[in-house]
Amino acid sequence: MKEFIILGVVTFFSLVTYYLVEPYAHHVMHPHVDSKHFAYADLPALEKVGNAEDGANTFMAGGCIGCHNVESIGMMTGMDALASAQAFGGVNPPDLSNAGTIYDEKFLADLIRNPAHATMVEHKFSDVKPHPMPPFYGAGGDMDQEVADIVAYLKSIAKPAEEITPAMAYNNACGRCHSLKYEGWTQMGEKPNFKYKKDELRYDANVLEYQEGVTKYMGKLPPDLSMYYKSRGAHFIETFIEDPQTHLAGTAMPRVGVTADSAEKIVEHLADSADTKRVERESIAKNVMIYLLIFTIFAYLWKRQVWKELH
Amino acid sequence: MENNSRRGFMGKAFGAVAGVGAVGSLVAMKQTWDPLPSVKAAGFTNVDLTTVEANVLVVEKWRGKPIFILKKTPEMLAKQNDEQNARDIKVGEDSYLVCIGLCTHLGCIPAYASGEEKFKCACHGGEFDTSGIDILLPPPSPLPIPPFKIDGTTLVLGEEGEEYKKMKEAGVTV
Amino acid sequence: MAHFEKAKSIHDWLDQRLAIDKVNKVMQTEYWIPKNINFLWAMGMVLVITFMMLLVSGIFLLMYYQPNIATAFDSVNYTIMREVEFGWLWRHVHAVAASVVFLIIYIHMFTGIYYGSYKKGREMIWISGMLLFVAFSAEAFSGYMLPWGQMSYWAGMVITNLFSLGSLEMNGIVEWIRGDYVPAQAFLTRFFMLHVLLVPLAIMALIGIHFAALRIPHVNNQDGDEFDYDEESAKYLAGDTKGSKVIRFANDFLSKDLFVVAVYLIFFFYLVFWNYGFAMDPVNFDPADGLKTPAHIYPEWYFLWSYEILRPFSKDIGLMAFGFAQVIFVLLPFLDRSPNVAPANRRGPFAIWFWLMIVDLIALTAMGKLPPEGIFSTIGLYAAVTFIALWVALPFITMMEKKK
Numbered sequence: 050m051k052e053f054i055i056l057g058v059v060t061f062f063s064l065v066t067y068y069l070v071e072p073y074a075h076h077v078m079h080p081h082v083d084s085k086h087f088a089y090a091d092l093p094a095l096e097k098v099g100n101a102e103d104g105a106n107t108f109m110a111g112g113c114i115g116c117h118n119v120e121s122i123g124m125m126t127g128m129d130a131l132a133s134a135q136a137f138g139g140v141n142p143p144d145l146s147n148a149g150t151i152y153d154e155k156f157l158a159d160l161i162r163n164p165a166h167a168t169m170v171e172h173k174f175s176d177v178k179p180h181p182m183p184p185f186y187g188a189g190g191d192m193d194q195e196v197a198d199i200v201a202y203l204k205s206i207a208k209p210a211e212e213i214t215p216a217m218a219y220n221n222a223c224g225r226c227h228s229l230k231y232e233g234w235t236q237m238g239e240k241p242n243f244k245y246k247k248d249e250l251r252y253d254a255n256v257l258e259y260q261e262g263v264t265k266y267m268g269k270l271p272p273d274l275s276m277y278y279k280s281r282g283a284h285f286i287e288t289f290i291e292d293p294q295t296h297l298a299g300t301a302m303p304r305v306g307v308t309a310d311s312a313e314k315i316v317e318h319l320a321d322s323a324d325t326k327r328v329e330r331e332s333i334a335k336n337v338m339i340y341l342l343i344f345t346i347f348a349y350l351w352k353r354q355v356w357k358e359l360h
Numbered sequence: 361m362e363n364n365s366r367r368g369f370m371g372k373a374f375g376a377v378a379g380v381g382a383v384g385s386l387v388a389m390k391q392t393w394d395p396l397p398s399v400k401a402a403g404f405t406n407v408d409l410t411t412v413e414a415n416v417l418v419v420e421k422w423r424g425k426p427i428f429i430l431k432k433t434p435e436m437l438a439k440q441n442d443e444q445n446a447r448d449i450k451v452g453e454d455s456y457l458v459c460i461g462l463c464t465h466l467g468c469i470p471a472y473a474s475g476e477e478k479f480k481c482a483c484h485g486g487e488f489d490t491s492g493i494d495i496l497l498p499p500p501s502p503l504p505i506p507p508f509k510i511d512g513t514t515l516v517l518g519e520e521g522e523e524y525k526k527m528k529e530a531g532v533t534v
Numbered sequence: 535m536a537h538f539e540k541a542k543s544i545h546d547w548l549d550q551r552l553a554i555d556k557v558n559k560v561m562q563t564e565y566w567i568p569k570n571i572n573f574l575w576a577m578g579m580v581l582v583i584t585f586m587m588l589l590v591s592g593i594f595l596l597m598y599y600q601p602n603i604a605t606a607f608d609s610v611n612y613t614i615m616r617e618v619e620f621g622w623l624w625r626h627v628h629a630v631a632a633s634v635v636f637l638i639i640y641i642h643m644f645t646g647i648y649y650g651s652y653k654k655g656r657e658m659i660w661i662s663g664m665l666l667f668v669a670f671s672a673e674a675f676s677g678y679m680l681p682w683g684q685m686s687y688w689a690g691m692v693i694t695n696l697f698s699l700g701s702l703e704m705n706g707i708v709e710w711i712r713g714d715y716v717p718a719q720a721f722l723t724r725f726f727m728l729h730v731l732l733v734p735l736a737i738m739a740l741i742g743i744h745f746a747a748l749r750i751p752h753v754n755n756q757d758g759d760e761f762d763y764d765e766e767s768a769k770y771l772a773g774d775t776k777g778s779k780v781i782r783f784a785n786d787f788l789s790k791d792l793f794v795v796a797v798y799l800i801f802f803f804y805l806v807f808w809n810y811g812f813a814m815d816p817v818n819f820d821p822a823d824g825l826k827t828p829a830h831i832y833p834e835w836y837f838l839w840s841y842e843i844l845r846p847f848s849k850d851i852g853l854m855a856f857g858f859a860q861v862i863f864v865l866l867p868f869l870d871r872s873p874n875v876a877p878a879n880r881r882g883p884f885a886i887w888f889w890l891m892i893v894d895l896i897a898l899t900a901m902g903k904l905p906p907e908g909i910f911s912t913i914g915l916y917a918a919v920t921f922i923a924l925w926v927a928l929p930f931i932t933m934m935e936k937k938k
Binding site for chain 1: 786792800819830838903
């Protein structure tokens with residue numbers, strides 16, 4: 050009985066200390082930010098029902114494919130990532146093949162009209178220094194309808210959510226600014242295997258040049274995210290993607306407007322990078338704990354036998 | 361017994377000789393830990409002052425340490441007292457703060473709040489004014505001014521120029 | 535030369551040459567431990583097991599770790615965590631054990647303080663134990679540098695800066711320790727050497743001294759009873775195992791120890807698999823960057839109380855208070871002026887001193903991590919002053935204590 054009281058006292062002081070230096074201290078140092086479940090409540094809802102066929106025409110006529118690749122329908126600008134980034138303001142414009150699935154429709158609609166507003170970086174741009182993506186001023190008809198049509202078109206050509214892998218979501222939404230070294234990803238895409246050293250050096254030099262452009266555009270080079278799942282945690286990443294300004298007021302990082310499903314995939318991709326062995330860990334954990342339980346039972350039985358003659 | 365004490369004396373003498381060897385090797389060990397010549401000679405940093413904007417902090421790297429360069433606005437200069445003026449580095453018409461950007465408390469890098477016009481250290485809450493003078497505990501002294509030389513409109517960090525020597529004599533560099 | 539006979543068995547052969555029977559008796563079967571003990575007496579064994587786990591996991595980490603500022607971070611987080619089979623397990627075991635070992639050390643220490651196991655001939659046990667604490671602290675700190683993350687770098691910066699000794703501005707010493715103006719390659723390699731060679735050697739030597747210091751005064755017991763070990767062990771050997779006040783180290787004491795170890799291992803591996811975050815700070819998963827201080831810099835939890843003693847004062851007084859905190863526990867056997875060896879709760883005012891000290895240390899620990907603002911710095915200041923006051927008061931409190 051006495052031993053249990055002692056154990057209770059030791060446990061109590063250990064837990065109080067643990068509570069104060071871990072959950073409590075982290076709660077004080079990092080104020081909690083609630084997720085708004087990717088509702089994008091600040092953006093207006095689409096009032097018109099879009100027509101994908103009309104959208105296709107507006108899309109082509111609106112000049113989108115001047116800067117954006119749409120690989121799934123074979124529309125390519127013919128530029129590589131570096132040339133494209135240098136031509137269009139620092140960051141390679143995303144391929145729009147799956148934009149309709151990866152990004153929220155309200156976000157897409159707002160982005161088409163006013164990119165700086167949708168991405169929440171209006172503090173960075175002005176009439177003198179406009180956002181690199183020109184807004185869509187309409188094709189002459191009802192603008193609400195035209196925007197809704199483009200969004201409907203993007204959705205019609207995109208793969209369904211089930212076919213979007215975590216890597217696809219990350220690469221399109223984050224990977225043009227953030228490298229992911231541990232997954233072999235640079236801002237220019239997956240780093241190929243090179244046979245010759247000079248080819249590799251050439252590629253690396255291009256990446257550096259690309260990074261220089263991004264640095265100029267963002268103020269500093271966006272960090273490599275290989276270990277972000279560990280250093281920031283899933284909740285932080287999710288809420289940061291949803292609205293970077295709540296965590297870091299004035300940050301140059303744009304809101305990227307992904308759907309809740311895509312955000313989950315991005316977090317999963319980052320977990321694959323930083324906590325690769327988490328599934329293995331869980332399964333081994335169970336076996337080790339079962340073994341330790343048996344170990345403890347045998348230790349107890351032995352102790353009881355030895356001490357029978359001592360008490 | 362006599363024999364034994366003789367042995368005792370030679371034992372002590374031998375011990376003394378061994379001690380000399382031990383001290384000698386300690387000297388070698390101490391010096392092995394010294395910073396290497398290549399580290400010590402870690403070059404000089406040149407900073408072009410013409411591109412520096414007023415009230416925008418420029419951070420340069422010199423011998424692994426961050427160097428703060430802050431061009432003062434006329435409003436700042438108007439408010440300054442003598443102690444602050446003494447720490448200004450004048451290049452042509454302009455006045456600059458040049459200092460090592462490590463908090464004198466425990467070596468963190470204070471951030472510059474351009475609105476409040478002061479440096480704030482995130483580690484232990486210390487603050488410095490635009491002349492690098494400590495205005496809130498715990499830092500015990502102002503941000504130190506590194507050895508510098510002015511070469512036209514270029515600031516050379518690591519070399520002791522005339523201006524630096526004058527400031528050092530006046531005791532404002534620490 | 536001794537006379538050797540033809541051996542009757544391998545055991546006999548070994549016994550003639552190494553006296554294994556005698557060694558076994560001295561070290562185990564006739565090494566006498568008091569019977570009146572509780573599970574807190576098993577903390578020594580728990581520490582031995584934890585140290586073994588650190589050693590074994592460390593050996594495997596050492597095979598892949600690269601002490602180079604360009605590759606250290608990736609060798610840990612990519613090579614060991616992603617590529618090496620079970621690399622993650624060694625790392626988790628190493629990190630969790632490094633943190634938990636201090637929890638057990640603190641329990642072990644305060645068990646000693648509570649039962650008065652540091653006086654009347656047991657002073658060297660206490661002093662060698664405190665030296666072990668210092669050696670473990672050095673081991674923990676040097677190990678914390680190795681992943682070369684943001685916390686490694688900035689903890690290295692802040693702690694080595696302490697050696698400039700405040701207003702004495704002895705930057706030469708700091709640069710000498712670092713081998714550079716800032717923590718860089720020379721710094722990482724020398725702390726690597728300290729972590730894998732010099733400090734472990736010191737720890738192993740000190741463990742030997744710590745154990746040897748136990749032989750003559752014997753292990754204390756729950757009531758601080760003094761009794762004749764020869765008499766009690768004779769009773770035991772004569773067959774009165776129930777009436778004797780002593781037990782054999784093996785298997786009597788060992789069987790209880792190993793049961794406690796088993797329970798401890800359940801707790802330990804729960805932390806390794808599910809709750810390892812406390813031992814691997816998130817900030818240290820950002821690679822070291824000498825131009826960007828993390829928003830909050832704090833040491834690992836076991837250093838927080840002494841770190842907090844440094845913080846609330848101006849630089850020089852803070853350093854002096856810090857120095858005081860580092861050495862004062864070593865002096866405990868001489869500051870406690872009472873000759874009584876008994877549980878603290880039976881020692882009058884010392885009981886209050888003991889529990890106040892625990893609460894104060896926990897308060898310091900918590901405030902050491904919380905940002906130094908508002909109410910937290912006030913509490914921190916009071917707790918630091920209380921800590922010093924408690925030690926100043928100790929000789930007087932214990933002098934007043936009645937002799938039993």
